[in-house]
Amino acid sequence: ASHVRQRKDPYFGDGQKKKDWHNKEAIRRDSERVGNGEQGKPYPMTDAERVDQAYRENGFNIFVSDKISLNRSLPDIRHPNCKNKLYLEKLPNTSVIIPFHNEGWSSLLRTVHSVLNRSPPELIAEVVLVDDFSDREHLKKRLEDYMAQFPNVRILRTKKREGLIRTRMLGASVAIGDVITFLDSHCEANVNWLPPLLDRIARNRKTIVCPMIDVIDHDHFGYETQAGDAMRGAFDWEMYYKRIPIPPELQKLDPSDPFESPVMAGGLFAVDRKWFWELGGYDAGLEIWGGEQYEISFKVWMCGGRMEDIPCSRVGHIYRKYVPYKVPTGVSLAR
Template sequence: GEQGKPVTVNKESLDKEERKKFDDGWQKNAYNQYISDMMSLHRSLPDVRDEECKSEEYRSELPDTSVVICFHNEAWTVLLRTVHSVLDRSPKHLIKEIILVDDFSDMDHLKSALEDYMEKLGKVKIVRAKKREGLIRARLLGFAAATADTVTFLDSHCECTKGWLEPLLDRIAANRSNVVCPVIDVIEDDSFKYQYGSAKATSIGGFDWNMQFSWHAIPEYERKRRSKDIAPLRSPTMAGGLFTIHREYFEHLGTYDPGMDIWGGENLELSFRVWMCGGTLEIIPCSHVGHIFRKRSPYKWRTGVNVVKKNSVRLAEVWMDEYKDYYYERFNHDLGEFGDVSARKELRKNLKCKSFDWFVKNVYPDLFVPGESICSGEIRNKAKPMCIDSPSDHHSYHKPVNMWPCHAQGGNQYWMMSKNNEIRRDDGCLDYSGGENVIIYPCHGQRGNQEWQYREDNTVFHVNTQKCAEVSVDGKKLMVRPCTGVDRQIWKWKRKAQKS
């Protein structure tokens, strides 16, 4: 895997014992541990920065950092490679310490063997949780042990690249209320290939009204604001795993909400808080850190609570003002138990933070705001108790939209008619090009195949083809057919009162 090249092993060519090792590695980690174990702990990576980055000058006096890495049952070689990449590719005087936070791992290699190994490296402290805390509280444990000017949070399956740290610290030296993220490159889960792109192709963070983080291309207004492609990028939100923040500023901002559980939502909460309370959130194109992206979580949680929802409701209650209803509409305002948020509301008051409306208009003006929609909710057919049902995320693009029994839970049956006459949820639109199926396609705002009307007679009319949406006789398929006014073409959809 030297120079970030992929490693491939043909599992079929392994003997029985090795094949078991190979399978166990995947099972325990949701990435290919067998391959990681074959690679050097100091594997070389290419210099992935843009040419211009290599000649950038940074301040000679930079603040130092405490690197906090939380882990739970991480594979030995992956955890060690993360630590070595920090030590090998950062100027010594800028790394005050690395704090490994063990979130109650039970694998043997993470006990005394890890302590013995880290002791030899110096600079590495291990903090151990007394019970399973989850990422948010584990990070707070690590933060409490940090002593440097800044704190850098990394995940335990990362590889830092050449020149990753200085551009981050330089932004904090410029202004301690800058919160900065590296570009997160993909380390492939199966081959450990290191993938990277140019500064021009950097994505920035957004979110949708399910309170899910999403990546976006750099918008036009942000391209215009910057003089060059490698300049820091303002980002409405952060992915959450990797960032650097001034230690005292993090404290001043109220660290993380300790009432949030495990993980999920904390990245959006911190993003909103940084922007609304006077800080700036940036992605730094000259700083690259690789991260293994897994397709599933290998960890077990004994919990019946939907923690991501609980955390997201906490953030909506505290930070989103009247906009929180767009999120709550998605699950019919069934908030569930979310604990006491009075201390966080008090924090917002004391920090004299701006409104969420200010955030949307000034920091994320290209966010689709449902309040401007003409209809919202389920689209229910008159002939059958069936609703238009489809996920709308990027995994669903180009897939046919189907019918499903109406469940009144919102979710994949929640649709909005935008003022541009799109039927949409977040960035996915119903699109019909005249073929067999209506599909989900990224909203493009050009009308065309995405222009629909919900008419007075309760038909859903496709303007381009001058036809009507119809449910199939068996109730399972959504079709577009010549308008005849039969019950299978009549739909019930909640119209919103329009502000004049």
């Protein structure tokens, strides 16, 4: 019952003032939206729309993505307790870093729109799109012209193909926010996703926090939880990332509370900007994605920090059917 009492008292615990960060008006507007893919519903595809070419360039069905609004509504699938949680009134702001390489137009824009639509504006210092040497025409002047309407969105470009890790590092190196939040370029941030992440960092700057990653189907773009939902990150002897159940002794009385995780999934997390550099950032010798989440996870636990998953923060991610591009040096993913 203690956590119920806490919610009613805006000064619980450490005496710092709390508030409800939900944007009730935006939630109401979203609830009234109807149309293709709205409320995270699958898009009803015809056979003609299941064309393989749509996948070849992106690893997911870009035709369907293009038919869904850039501002589409998502189902609020958080634990019901999340709706009543209060977070610190004074939170650090964040630079949202979104690296991309030859990303589809609508999937990249929907990522940016979801962040701007579902984040308190005072918490977004900037959104930094980092282009890893894309050669698609729509990602050049057209993208710059489009993003000019958002004063706090900027585009950086690498001078040669660098790969995900160095591209992220470039974004982090110019970030001005107190916190760095990394997202992939085909995500959709869900309702009130940001305050629960920043709240944990405000309480302990050495905490790295990860949202719950929901699944956006690569075919019909339906939005749903991952199998098993809240689980810890781990890995097997071949260093493949695995999700394992939270052991009984670590389960919280309130399943919506943050829980510790040994290893992050990789693409979506927030970290205090100075702490990220104190940890040495990423190893700049990492050519391709897949090992960086272990490096940062091991470092944070070994250097007096901690890593948590935050059930009240949810971000959808398109898990691609396959990776549609070559990695920078032309090396094979298999070693």
